[in-house]
Amino acid sequence: GLNVAIPNKSKSIKDYQNVYNDIAEKIREEDEFDNYIGYGPILVRIAWHSSGTFDKNNMTGGSFGGTMRFKKEINDPSNAGLKQADEFLAPIYKKHSWISHGDLYTLAGVTAVQEAQGPKIPWRPGRVDQPENTTPENGRLPDATGDSSYVRNYFGRFGFNDTEIVALIGAHCLGKTHLENSGFEGPWGAASNVFSNEFFVNLLNENWKLQKNAAGNEQYDSPKGYMMLPADFALRQDNKFLKLVKAYANDQDLFFNDFAKAYVKLLESGIHFPADQKPFIFKTLDEQE
Ligand code: CCH
Structure with missing residues (x-):
């Protein structure tokens, strides 16, 4: 209960x-x-x-x-x-x-x-x-290989809407993935200990390439050494998610507000x-x- x-x-x-x-x-x-x-x-x-x-x-x-x-x-x-x-x-x-x-x-x-x-x-x-x-x-906990419908459905279990889902995943501005923990490797951006809208800016603007990493898992890599999980990249591949990604990339205050609430x-x-x-x-x- x-x-x-x-x-x-x-x-x-x-x-x-x-x-x-x-x-x-x-x-x-x-x-x-x-x-x-x-x-x-x-x-x-x-x-x-x-x-x-x-x-x-x-x-x-x-x-x-x-x-x-x-x-x-x-x-x-x-x-x-x-x-x-x-x-x-x-x-x-x-x-x-x-x-x-x-x-x-x-x-x-x-x-x-x-x-x-x-x-x-x-x-x-x-x-x-x-x-x-x-x-x-x-x-x-969520599967990092999921696509956009997986991600939407997963967070439906909490009752989260698209705004809440996209805002929450913006926390991937912080930290990195570790091969030994998750089978993925690398940071999402340059400032891994600063909370910002960098995740969305990079998701939109980097030149992403789907590659197999050392553990044999596919992840998106950029020439700057950043990465995206398939479940992160899914936010680009769905029009409703993409609209929110663009809004947060353009307006950090909007992201901060929506993130805090979610x-x-x-x-x-x-x-x-x-x-x-x-x-x-x-x-x-x-x-x-
Ligand atoms: Fe996340 N996340 N996360 N994540 N996450 C990982 C690391 C961090 C997914 C997968 C992974 C959220 C949503 C999702 C953080 C915050 C949040 C890793 C790497 C994977 C994989 C772990 C490792 O290798 O060490 C997936 C999939 C989803 C949803 O679809 C949400 C929501 C939040 C917070 C609001 C943070 C922070 C990290 C970095 C941890 C570190 O050690 O640097």
């Missing part, structure tokens, strides 16, 4: 801003991770994958129960590489052990977007750790928040200096 958020009454925005700050400072300190991309992208990915198990048809999965902390979920082949995000967060959890895992994973994803110069992401606490037997089965919805999938629970908007480290 629908999970009802239970915000911790003894905690205020200050307590969560402290967790935010500890995550943000650790991102800054450990900037050498993944050849100086840093931990931001992998934290966005763990927030999305802990939410991306949601299925509105039977109201299971999602970020509420924090089940990414269990072996069965972190060892899902789709989550390859995310152990490093979990390990990054372990000392943060140790220091603030009053926080639930679902709140921690999603707050880390919010911190990472904001600290990478992305939009403000309003965030609400109240997820509650659930026992291991509530861990969703493996295989609920990301909040993703991170809150399957959770009912009390009507009077106002979201928190955190300050970046820069804004606090």
